[in-house]
Amino acid sequence: MSKTKDNDISVEKYNFCGHTLSITMFKGSSLGLSAYVWGPAVVLCKYFQDQKIDFTGKKVLELGSGTGLVGILVALLGGHVTITDVSETLEQIEYNVDANIPVTSKHRSKVRALYWGTDHHDYPSDFDFILGSDIVYSPPQFPNIVETLLHCSNENTTIFFCTNMVARMGARDFHDEVIPKKFDSDHVFTDGAISIYKITRKCAS
Incomplete structure (x- = not known):
C-alpha cells in the first residue's frame, strides 16, 4: 500500500487478487468517518484473496461501503455488485468506481443510497452475498441492520461482516447476542482485534 496526499484529498493504493486499486478519500468534505479506509475493509479484501472466494456471476450487496474498496474488488472479481451507503457518500464511491472498474465491466456495478431499516424495501431479496466492513459501531442502528x-x-445468501471487535461500541453484543437471534453465525477469521463472521439465515423450523 502506498499513500499520497494533496490538501484534503488522500489516495491509497491496494493490491488484492492481482488488481491494483487506487482509492481516493474526500477528507475535506463532510463525510466524517466515511471518508477513510478502515482496517476491516482491508482485512475483508485480503480474506477474499486468501480464500479465493469466487464472486463470478454472483449478485452482491455491500452495506455502508464508505470509499467503495470492498465492492470495487468484488466487481473486479466478476460479481454483480450494488454498492450502498448514505447519499452524502455516493459521490466518493462513484469517483472510485470510475477510477478502478474498466468500462467493459462497469455494467456489473451500481452505486445507490441505502438507509438501513428505512428504504431496504426498495431492494430485492435475492442476493447471493451481503457484505459489511466496519458497519457495526452504533447500537441504536443494530435493529435497522438486522x-x-x-x-x-x-x-441461500452468504453474509460476511468484518468488524473491529475492540474499537467499536457494542460490537461484541451485536455478534454474540443480536445476530444469533435470527441468523446462524460462524467466526471464520481473526486479525488482531478484527474479526470476520460468516452469517446465514436460520433454517425455518
Whole structure:
C-alpha cells in the first residue's frame, strides 16, 4: 500500500487478487468517518484473496461501503455488485468506481443510497452475498441492520461482516447476542482485534 496526499484529498493504493486499486478519500468534505479506509475493509479484501472466494456471476450487496474498496474488488472479481451507503457518500464511491472498474465491466456495478431499516424495501431479496466492513459501531442502528439483512437475504445468501471487535461500541453484543437471534453465525477469521463472521439465515423450523 502506498499513500499520497494533496490538501484534503488522500489516495491509497491496494493490491488484492492481482488488481491494483487506487482509492481516493474526500477528507475535506463532510463525510466524517466515511471518508477513510478502515482496517476491516482491508482485512475483508485480503480474506477474499486468501480464500479465493469466487464472486463470478454472483449478485452482491455491500452495506455502508464508505470509499467503495470492498465492492470495487468484488466487481473486479466478476460479481454483480450494488454498492450502498448514505447519499452524502455516493459521490466518493462513484469517483472510485470510475477510477478502478474498466468500462467493459462497469455494467456489473451500481452505486445507490441505502438507509438501513428505512428504504431496504426498495431492494430485492435475492442476493447471493451481503457484505459489511466496519458497519457495526452504533447500537441504536443494530435493529435497522438486522431488519435490512432479513429483507435482503434468503436461505441461500452468504453474509460476511468484518468488524473491529475492540474499537467499536457494542460490537461484541451485536455478534454474540443480536445476530444469533435470527441468523446462524460462524467466526471464520481473526486479525488482531478484527474479526470476520460468516452469517446465514436460520433454517425455518
